[in-house]
Amino acid sequence: MIGIIIRMLAVALVLTVSDAGAHDSATYGGLFRSRDLGRTWLNADAGLFLSAALSVAVDPLDRAHLLMGTDLGLMASRNGGQSWMPEAPSLIGGAVFSVIFEKDGRSAVCVTPTGVFRLQDGNWKRSKTPDGAVPGRTLATGAGAGRLYLLGRSRLFRSEDGGRSFDSITGAPHGRGPMTGVAVAAATAEQTAETLYAVIDGRIMASADGGDSWEARGTGLGPEPVDTLAPDLTVPGRIWAAQAGRIHVSDDAGSGWRSVGKPLPPETTVRGIAADPAGRSLTVSTHRGLYRSENGGDDWTPREGVLPFHLEAGPLFRVPHDPSTLYAVFSRTPYPDIWRAAVDSAETAPRSGSITLKGGLIFGLTLLAIVAVLMTRFTLTRRAARRSPSATLAGPLPPRVPSC
Known part of the structure; x- marks a missing residue:
C-alpha cells in the first residue's frame, strides 16, 4: 500500500504543473510528433513536464489513443496527446522502456x-515471465497471432499468447556477448516467414524460424559495434542500421549492406532511423537530438526549434498504419544511466524487501504527520477568521484601566 502511495505521489509531481504554459524544450524531456516523416515537429505531451519519455505506442484502431512510457511509469492519452493521465499507477511503476x-x-x-x-x-x-525477462529493453510484435518478442536484460523471450506469458528462446546464440537490440521484419514475396533480427555483441544476427536458429547478417558492415537497426515499413526486405555514426541500408533482408551518405558528427550514437521509400529523406535520433537529411545523407542538419536538440533522443516510433507519422522521445538523463539504474533496482529488490518496507512505513507515517499538521493549522485559521468579525460587531473594546 505504501508503495502505491509513493508511485502515485511521483506521478502527481508530473501532473501538478499540467495547467502550466508551453513545453520548455531547453529544460525538459518529452514526446514529439511529426506528420511529414520528420520535416516538422510539434509537442505531443501537452501539460506534462517530463524528465524522461522512453517509449510510445499508438492504438492501431484509434490513432488518438496513445500510451507513453516514462521514467516514472505509464501515461495514457485518448485525444492524441492533448491531455494525459497515469495508467494503472498502483501496478505499473518505474521506467517503462517499451x-x-x-x-x-x-x-x-x-x-x-x-x-x-x-x-x-x-x-x-x-x-508470467521466467528469470532474466525483466528489466526488459524492447518488445516487438511477430507476424503470427499472439506472437510477441521480449528482449530482457541480455536474453530473448517469446510469447505465443499475446503477452500473457513468455518463455526463453533456447536457440538464441550464447557466449557472443550481450543482446542489445531486437526487431521484426514482415515476410517478403521471397520469404515464407517473418525475419527476427537481433544485435548481439554489436553484430547483426537473423532468424527465420522465430529464434530457434540464427545466422550472421553483416556482410558490408565495418568492425565497429552496431548501434541500432530498423526494418523499413514501406519497402519489403529493406533494413536500416547505424554503426559508428554512419547509416547503412540493406535491400536483401540484411544479407548485404552499403553505407549511405556521409557520417554524422564524430562520436554520435544513433537510436533510431526513418526514411522515405526513395531513401533520400532521412531522420535519425541520436544521443544528442535529431538529425535530418534531404539528400540521402550527404548533408545532415540538426533539428532544433521545438525539439530539445541537446537532450538524448530515444528510438523513433513510426506508426505502421500511417508511415509518414513519427514519434520521438527525449530524456534529460542518458538512457544507459536509466537502464543501469533499472538493472541495479532489479538486482537489489529481493534483498532489500524488509528495508524497503520499513522505509515505506516511515515515509507513510511522516506523510500522515504532515497532513495532520496542515489540517490543524487550517482548522485554527478558520476559527480565528470566524472570531474576528464577531468581535468587530460587538463594538470597540473598553479602554484599559491603568493599574496603580
Whole structure:
C-alpha cells in the first residue's frame, strides 16, 4: 500500500504543473510528433513536464489513443496527446522502456524493471515471465497471432499468447556477448516467414524460424559495434542500421549492406532511423537530438526549434498504419544511466524487501504527520477568521484601566 502511495505521489509531481504554459524544450524531456516523416515537429505531451519519455505506442484502431512510457511509469492519452493521465499507477511503476499495442488493437503490453504487464478489456495484469525477462529493453510484435518478442536484460523471450506469458528462446546464440537490440521484419514475396533480427555483441544476427536458429547478417558492415537497426515499413526486405555514426541500408533482408551518405558528427550514437521509400529523406535520433537529411545523407542538419536538440533522443516510433507519422522521445538523463539504474533496482529488490518496507512505513507515517499538521493549522485559521468579525460587531473594546 505504501508503495502505491509513493508511485502515485511521483506521478502527481508530473501532473501538478499540467495547467502550466508551453513545453520548455531547453529544460525538459518529452514526446514529439511529426506528420511529414520528420520535416516538422510539434509537442505531443501537452501539460506534462517530463524528465524522461522512453517509449510510445499508438492504438492501431484509434490513432488518438496513445500510451507513453516514462521514467516514472505509464501515461495514457485518448485525444492524441492533448491531455494525459497515469495508467494503472498502483501496478505499473518505474521506467517503462517499451510499450506496444498488439496488431488487432485489443490489448497492449509494457515492460518495467519489476515485470511485464498486459492490458485486456481495460485492466492491466502482470504477465508470467521466467528469470532474466525483466528489466526488459524492447518488445516487438511477430507476424503470427499472439506472437510477441521480449528482449530482457541480455536474453530473448517469446510469447505465443499475446503477452500473457513468455518463455526463453533456447536457440538464441550464447557466449557472443550481450543482446542489445531486437526487431521484426514482415515476410517478403521471397520469404515464407517473418525475419527476427537481433544485435548481439554489436553484430547483426537473423532468424527465420522465430529464434530457434540464427545466422550472421553483416556482410558490408565495418568492425565497429552496431548501434541500432530498423526494418523499413514501406519497402519489403529493406533494413536500416547505424554503426559508428554512419547509416547503412540493406535491400536483401540484411544479407548485404552499403553505407549511405556521409557520417554524422564524430562520436554520435544513433537510436533510431526513418526514411522515405526513395531513401533520400532521412531522420535519425541520436544521443544528442535529431538529425535530418534531404539528400540521402550527404548533408545532415540538426533539428532544433521545438525539439530539445541537446537532450538524448530515444528510438523513433513510426506508426505502421500511417508511415509518414513519427514519434520521438527525449530524456534529460542518458538512457544507459536509466537502464543501469533499472538493472541495479532489479538486482537489489529481493534483498532489500524488509528495508524497503520499513522505509515505506516511515515515509507513510511522516506523510500522515504532515497532513495532520496542515489540517490543524487550517482548522485554527478558520476559527480565528470566524472570531474576528464577531468581535468587530460587538463594538470597540473598553479602554484599559491603568493599574496603580
